[in-house]
Amino acid sequence: MQILKLKSSPKMNSPKKTKKVTSGSHLIAFISLSLGFSGLLFGASAWNVWSTYQAFDKAIANQFKLQNLSNQIIYYDEVLTMSARMYAGTGDSKWESRYNQFVSQLEITIKQIIEQTPNTYNANAKKTDEANLKLVDLETKSFELVHQGKSSEAMRILSGTEYESLKQIYADGILTTRNAILLETESSLDRYRQFLFQSLLLAGLSFPILLVTATIIILRVKGFVRERRLAQLSLQELNQHLEIRVEQRTQDLKSANAEITYLNERLQEENLRMSSELDVTRRLQQMMLPLDEELETIKELDIAGFMEPSNEVGGDYYDVLHHYGRVKIGIGDVTGHGLESGVLMIMAQTAVLTMSVLQEKDPIRVLKALNTVLYENVTRMNSDKNMTLLLIDYFQGQLSLVGQHEEVIVVRADGTVERIDTNDLGFPLGLEADISAFIMQAQIKLNPEDIVVLYTDGITEAENPNRQFYGLERLCQLVQNHRQESAQLICEAIIQNLKTFIGLSRVYDDITLLVIKQLQY
Incomplete structure (x- = not known):
């Protein structure tokens, strides 16, 4: 709103053609008026340029932060899935602890992204939240099954069609929200570019300052693009590392499943032995x-x-x-x-x-x-x-x-x-x-x-x-x-x-x- 007010000031004080001045007093008045008008124009232009620069800088920082938050949500979601599957496969309580740790971090990250873009997030959050709640319910159910010694049933839940479908819905929802945030940010950047152009027109008498400001903004934009590219490369590297870890955990899970199979066979043998003993006792009772x-x-x-x-x-x-x-x-x-x-x-x-x-x-x-x-x-x-x-x-x-x-x-x-x-x-x-x-x-x-x-x-x-x-x-x-x-x-x-x-x-x-x-x- 402050930028719009400054934008209207030149219209209210449009320069007029100066008439030929013959007297010294008229010349001094003209010079004073010109200097005053120039000072006012310079001040208004400088303030307009500075305000536009601050808003643009904030938008860039906000977009970078939102980009990081979106990446964190994707990363935490994959960590939660991997932890739930590893706990179902191995029964190791450290995976349940890791799951509970990252659940809270995911909730904090989602709250931060909602605070940054409440309107954009709320417009795309319904399906995503429903899918997320169902995913948490399925993962919680798998934990309960593991506590009951039903690891195979827990793995079936986490590898089932319903779970994968909910994962896809959740991923699509995050991607939609992410794209909506990017569009909103790009729209904000377009508005700031227009304000900058108008400021440049208004700053005709203070072009060097506006030029320096524009140069700074351009450098900041290039810095943002460079940082964004680096963030994407970092995410790709992180995904590759995660795939390697998942592959390693999959091998561990196969080993654990082999051990579980062996223990189940031993348990069946023991149950058969006990059943034979009970059958003998039952026959004695009847005899x-x-x-x-x-x-x-x-x-x-x-x-x-x-x-x-x-x-x-x-x-x-x-x-x-x-x-x-x-x-x-x-x-x-x-x-x-x-x-x-x-x-x-x-x-x-x-x-x-x-x-x-x-x-x-x-x-x-x-x-x-x-x-x-x-x-x-x-x-x-x-x-x-x-x-x-x-x-x-x-x-x-x-x-x-x-x-x-x-x-x-x-x-x-x-x-x-x-x-x-x-x-x-x-x-x-x-x-x-x-x-x-x-x-x-x-x-x-x-x-x-x-x-x-x-x-x-x-x-x-x-x-x-x-x-x-x-x-x-x-x-x-x-x-x-x-x-x-x-x-x-x-x-x-x-x-x-x-x-x-x-x-x-x-x-x-x-x-x-x-x-x-x-x-x-």
Whole structure:
């Protein structure tokens, strides 16, 4: 605006033809006027030329700065891409640190270029910013996959079509912004050239000064062109160096991928070995279940059992023992899954069988002895496993319950449902050396056609696709509806209904069920 005002001053004070002066006073006035006008013209011209020079110099410096900022954005973007790919390929945390370091530098550079040319940048920034945000999301996702040990998936993301497409959009956006900035700067330079030309016309009486100024400006323009050429050469050299480094990193990545492949093969071998061990334990678990022939020797009871382990070896246990005219029934659940849980379950089965063979009739003593065995073995194994266990002694229609486990369901012949809470009858085995203070007994009288259902939480806590539990109420209702059928049919009805409820959902725990029906004495 100051240049335009100065430009208008000659029009307001256009020189007039001087008339012939005969008197000395007129000559002095004419000389004074001429000198004043010349001084005013010189001052206005000098100020106009100086202002134009300052604006032109600022525009050149601004363009050079914008050129450097644009180059830095391109460089940082390539560094971020390389760092993300190297981290996905090698898993080395230094590449993640390098990525995070240059992300902040890229943000600072973008803020600087926005401050320099807000209008130009905002007009071209929408697609570029969207592409940049998506690129950062993909790179962040690749980091998370690497943290989860999924390096190959991370590499697929960073080498995928979506990532390359976003890179192209981002590069095109930066190039468009860069060209727009150059056009805006060139437009500014054109305006300053016009102002300079007008200043030269205005400075006809001060041509030497204007000539010197023009010479300085020309030299500065040549200096800018020379510096720009040097910057371009520097960028080309930097790109060549970056290509060499990328090639070197690619070779490193191939070596890392070969090592990862080798480790994966070793891991598969180890998984196969562990799978074989778990399969052996699972088979032992199934082999130790009571046989149908054993259950048929118990004339007073109709008994049916079902056990299905989950994907891993679990710690579910049930057994029915018949020695010397007495029946001992046990059901329990070891915490967790895997080999330790399966081994602890086998220990419990062996201990209960031993006490039954030795004709130990006191259920409290049996439970105390069993706890001692498990506690000492768990301590020796340095394990944190423990076990809930319910032992039931049956004799002539009378049930004696001891131990802590899930609720016992009793469905009477007339359909009445009773639920016996066992929390106060014992304590988890293997946690404490002595649990005598926690052990109590409960008695249940069974009449003909009465039904007792024992189960583990793999049934009641099974989930359907809507994340709903199967629940105890559903189990009770199903037993009540099928109470007039045999124990085997009731067991099959429960398992079929449970699997229909679960559908395609994953089974997280062992499924164990024991149905006992009182026959005529």
